[in-house]
Amino acid sequence: MDNPNDVKELIPEFFYFPEFLENQNDFDLGRLQLSKERVTDVVLPKWAKSPEDFIYKHRKALESEHVSAHLHEWIDLIFGYKQRGPAAVEALNVFYYCTYEGAVDLDAITDEKERKAVEGMISNFGQTPCQLLKEPHPVRLSQEEVEKRKAQQDSSPLNMFEHLSDLKSFFVEGISDNVPLVKAVVPKNQSHSFITQGSPDTMVTVSQNCLVGTHGWLPYNKNISNYFTFIKDPTVTQRLLSGPFAPGVDLAAGLFVVSHDGKLLFSGGHWDNSLRVTSLVKGKTVGQHIRHMDVVTCLSTDHCGIHLISGSRDTTCMVWQVLQQGGAPVGLSPKPIQVLYGHTDEVVSVAISTELDMAVSGSRDGTVIIHTVRRGQYMRCLRPPCDSSLPLSVLHLAVSWEGHLLVHTCLEGKASLKDKNTLHLYSVNGKHLCSERLKEQVTDMCVSGEYVVMGSEQGYLCIRDLYSLSLSAEPMAMRVPVRSVSVTKEQSHVLVGLDDGKLIIVGVGKPAEMRSSQITRKLWGSGKRRTQISAETEYNPQQESA
Structure with missing residues (x-):
């Protein structure tokens, strides 16, 4: 602490890049002086099982309550009032004079040797950031204080992943009775004007018979026991996707993608090998792109809605740019910006991350191939481990915000589970x-934060930890096969589409004494008042099966 030359700090790689701890290129780094042991990977502390575990725990520590409670002290030292003057001396925060902003005027030094010497000192010691604050920075709110403030707000939905032991399921009927519900999603970037502030978001549903619904959705109401309000689309029985679909195509969640503003529906599986764009506002097809040589089998979009990726029976993938007008998606580029090759069988799953420059595809040939989005450059091929000689298919893929790749594989032709x-x-x-x-x-899968949400043919909804893949809560029984799963943008609910057409909404239930069977709520939107009775019923699979 007393040595002004000791300015060690943790570089950013300590919080995101486990590879820097490994000597993957097998460089000759010499040997230890005493034991003569060869120097290779960084020796990790006992609490870290692997480089990945080391980085994960470092990042958890960085986001911990202890760091939050002392964050203002660090700001005071680096950018604040403790950077200079008596406060800096008292805090042992004084560095070499050349490192401070404005301490040396290089242009005023006429002697070339002296100038180079000063430049060398600045390069060697580094540079202190600009002083931004002259007064102490306020203390950050503790987690307990944040929770108290949230509880006082009427419009703050609970994060379901923070209350996994209190989850309850409610069902909504009448969307597609006895017809599998293959897609149910609340797009995450829906905008509301000042006039329509507080009006419902749009929830989009697609049934196996191609019926499309745009329902009203409000995730939170403190007066309602199930924490949500659902407003059924009265035109759901009249809005059909244009077809027909290709023979042998299984209409599943992976064939449909909704734009982030909830105005467009992208669909594959059509008989003419096209990728179609349907306006959910106008209820008609506004785009038809025929570039694949065979049927489009899967679609996916990135976190920010910039790109869409399609996979096909022709073994290729295509990356499309989502065209924007006034910040809202209006369609797709006339032709794909990238065509990706490498598989030897039909592509059945895709995922894309523009932020990480990753386009990922999985095939019935058992391989996962990663390309770059911007250049379409091949990066690597992954072959998930398998002990069996039976054909292996990669049925589902998901990329997390931090770049973890989740792969679901299934052995084809194996009778038992x-x-x-x-x-x-x-x-x-x-x-x-x-x-x-x-x-x-598994019938559908998605990643939300640090959790994986999966639905199964056996009628279970499972939530797993992303990093260990272990169950985070007991599987929830749905009685009938699950066809689709998605997490709402606030992480407050999971939307589950079932084989019998029911929509199951899983969220944090309120105590029994606060429940009421029917509550009328007045909603404002589109310049007119609408009244909706929220009468969703708690879902009890045992009672249903009886």
Whole structure:
């Protein structure tokens, strides 16, 4: 602490880049002087199982309550009043004079040797940031204080992943009775003008018979026991996707993508090999792109809605740019910006991350191929581990915000469920981190934050930890096969589409004494008042089956 030359700090790689701890190129770094042991990977502390675990725990520590409570002290030292003057001396925060802003005027030094010497000192000691604050920075609110303030707000939905032991399920009927509900999603970037502030978001549903619904959705109401209000689209029985779909195509969640503003529906699986764009406002097809040589089998969009990726039976993938007008999606580019090759069988799953420059595709040939989005450059091919000689298909893919790649594989032709389905986790650079055998047939899967949400043919909704793939809560029984799962933008609810057409909404339930069977709520939107009776019923699979 007393040595002004000791200015060590943790570089950003300590919080996101586990590869820097490994000597992956096998460089000759010499040997230890005493033991003569060869120097290779960084020796990790005992609390870290692997470089990935080390980085994960470092990042958790950085976001911990202790750091939050002392964050203002660091700001005072680096940017604040303790950077200079008596406060800096008292805090042992004084550095070499050349490092401070404005301490040296290089242009005023006429002697060339002296100038180079000063430049060398500045390069050697680094540079202190600009002083931004002259007064102490306020203390950040504690987690307990934040929770108290949230509880006082009427419009703050609870994060379901913070209350996994209190989840309850409610069902909504009448959307597509006895017809599988293959898509249910609340787009995350829906904008509301000042006039329509507080009006419902749009929830989009797609049934297996191509019926499309745009329903009203409000995630929170403190007067209602189930924490949401659902307003059924009265025209749902009249709005059909243009067809027909290609023979043999299984209409599943992966064939449909809704734009982030909830105005457009992108669909594949059509008989003419097209990728179609349907306006959910006008209820008609506004775009038809025929570039694949065979049927489009899967679609996916990135976190920010800039790009869309399609996979096809023709073994290729295509990356499309989502055209914007006034900040809102209006369609797709006339032709794909990238055509990606490499598979030897039909592509059945895709995922894309523009932020990480990753386009990922999975095929019935058992491979996962990663390309770059911007240049379409091949990066690597992953082959998930498998002990069986049976054909392996990659049925579902998901990329987390931090770049973790989740892969669901299934053995084709295996009759029993034992060891048939497996979940694999890879790092952003393609390192296999862990695998988990599944006891059910996964039908849909998504990643939200640090959790994986999955639905199965056996009628279960499972929530798993992204990093260990272990169950974070007991599986929730849905009685009938699950066809689609999605998490709402506030992470307050999971929308589950079932084989019998029911929409199950899973969220944090309120105590029994605060429930009421029917509550009328007045909603404002589109310049007119609408009244909706929220009468969703708690879903009890045992009671249903009886």
